[in-house]
Amino acid sequence: APPEKARLCVACHGVEGLSVQPDAPNLAGQPEIYVRDQLRAYRSGKRTHEVMGVIAKPLTDAEIAELAAYYSAIAIELKKKP
Amino acid sequence: APPEKARLCVACHGVEGLSVQPDAPNLAGQPEIYVRDQLRAYRSGKRTHEVMGVIAKPLTDAEIAELAAYYSAIAIELKKKP
Numbered sequence: 001a002p003p004e005k006a007r008l009c010v011a012c013h014g015v016e017g018l019s020v021q022p023d024a025p026n027l028a029g030q031p032e033i034y035v036r037d038q039l040r041a042y043r044s045g046k047r048t049h050e051v052m053g054v055i056a057k058p059l060t061d062a063e064i065a066e067l068a069a070y071y072s073a074i075a076i077e078l079k080k081k082p
Numbered sequence: 083a084p085p086e087k088a089r090l091c092v093a094c095h096g097v098e099g100l101s102v103q104p105d106a107p108n109l110a111g112q113p114e115i116y117v118r119d120q121l122r123a124y125r126s127g128k129r130t131h132e133v134m135g136v137i138a139k140p141l142t143d144a145e146i147a148e149l150a151a152y153y154s155a156i157a158i159e160l161k162k163k164p
Contacts, residue, residue: 016160022115033104078098079157
């Protein structure tokens, strides 16, 4: 099951981490370290975004690690060309 | 065929936009606007990264648009669970 905090991500990043907003990236299958580092950057303000800054601010290291592990584990592949 | 500038992306983001570096995101299937905005942010310095800043600095708007269109068009899907 998704981590509790993943409910904050769904509105833009989709139920399974495939983006539902034109300016939000897919999270499914993203490298775990990358996701962790971006959440930390939003939390510290090194990276800025009006929504992500607010969402990341209260996250603990454990919650960030859990979200990064969760989304990176949602496996993706290239769609087979018809 | 990939845009000429895509050769700069392959080392970290992979031949078809699936990351080959733990701290580099997948680009395949990312929303076009998101990719465009991130390249612009790296170009302007609004977003910082030691490699991406150098790569994005000389890119023109047209090259950025071409890269964003190229990578967003590489379709991805969730891997079917066995």
